[in-house]
Amino acid sequence: MAALVITAAQVKADADATVITGRVGVAVTPGQMLFYEDESRLWKLASSTGTLAQARTGGAAVATSAANGTVGICTDGLLIVGAGAAPAKGTIYIQGINGAINPSADAATTWNVTILGVGDGNGGILLGINPSDQTVP
């Protein structure tokens, strides 16, 4: 298994999803998962293999931005990642490396586990983001 391969143009938040606005500290593309860095007050790429703070995913970018720009971030509800990524229906997705979304079976030693949600089989992931602060031994 591997991280979802996301086509940026296919990413959007469902009409009923929760979307907030945030300023990013790095260049981001739609579909990348972000965490909020308290020190800089900027959103950056969440990652399972960095610090625990980096694994505390807050949401998914739903637009493109250069560093220091502002983007919409989908934090809850249905995140549509598109037919190209094709998240499998019923698969539990977790935070991967540097903004990626991986199926839960990809959790490897040293990964900090953050649950992102469940695939709906229709190009979307029902978000239920839950950083556990636990590291796979």
Add this chain to the structure above:
Amino acid sequence: MAALNITIAEMRRDDDGPHELGRTFEALNAGQAVYYDADRRAWGKASAVSTLLASGVDTKLGLALSSALQANASIEIQREGNVVLGASANVGVGTIYILGAVAGSIYPTSDVKITHGRTILGVGAPAGVLRFSPYASGIFPASVLNDSLYKWCFAGQVTDNTPFVSPILDRLGYEEVTFFLMTGTIADADVTFTVLLEHGDAANFSDAAAVPDGEMVSQASGAPETDAAFNFGDDNEVRKLGYKSTAPKRYLRLTVTPAANAAAADVACFCVLGAAASVPVTQPAA
């Protein structure tokens, strides 16, 4: 892997996460995942193989912190936060836990079955702790594959008028029977193939009788066996024939008989037994 084996005496709350008291509508044990049924105004064991409500959709989910020996008992329920399940539970650090096959039980994601509702319960932490943070997605992936038993009927090549004869099929426990045929290359220039479906109640088929047309389902609008039949011009085609009797018999056999055949004809056939008395069915390797 299997459900966590929780020793009740080892369980306790680990932090001050939100919890509440509630009434039960059934007996249940401490350590079991529970959901709130608003109609009954009571809690019961959450399940991945029952209703959306029982999987936690549009209702409260929790972890029972005390046991109820019967319905209408009072229990304490943790709604979120760390819970010590104990050493005996063998909680895996970083393992994601979900609802599974048995109501109330807690399973690792590796135990998920294709048709289970996806309700996440939490993530394992050190010292037997479950970081309980439930999320009921409401996703119940549907699969039909193991609702039906697939039976081999025949597959091979004939070069003469030798009939293709299926084994005597036992449909006991299944209320839906459909035969699917395929043809490959039919080399002969004038061969015809007739289809006969027989049924009986004796295991040795000693009482076999042709199935009346009215007890079969055609793939088109004509007589079922006629519509399922084929000839020299029907290379690489498919046919199907259903059995649907108001007084069904237990055993069935399908026969395809060539006539005027003097060259190679490739034919294959299988039967799908559906509407099983219990699912999932076990598909044998042969």
Add this chain to the structure above:
Amino acid sequence: MRDGCKTVLEQAGITPRIITNNTPVVSTVVDSAAWEWVVAVIVTGAIADSDATFTVLLEAQQDGGGGIIPIPDANLVSQTDGVAPEVAASFTFASDNNVRKIEILPVTGLPEYQLTITPANNIGNAFIAMMWLLGAPMHGSVTQLPA
């Protein structure tokens, strides 16, 4: 009894044939777009070789000529609990007169699939066939064409 005939469409995948070597056999492409479920059924006849193996692979066709990609196990259903779907559907020299089944959970945007059977160590006659079954039509009723 219930009717399982009128609500299912069958489509030839690999027409019945004898194969005699290791050339992979590729099925027709099935379009599952208007169907709730799709199952591939493999039927074997006599397999003469004494050590041949036959590996099953399911692939999806990407939109816009994007090529063929493997289907991950998460999108497949195995006939045997605990055994990877394509492994459970594969067979060997000892699998004469058998049937195998594998289901694809349709994914929006990737409705077209093909199945490939790849023999190895095969120098004898092996009779194989494969059929697609499509079920639960999303619109109207099923019209079964013969071919």
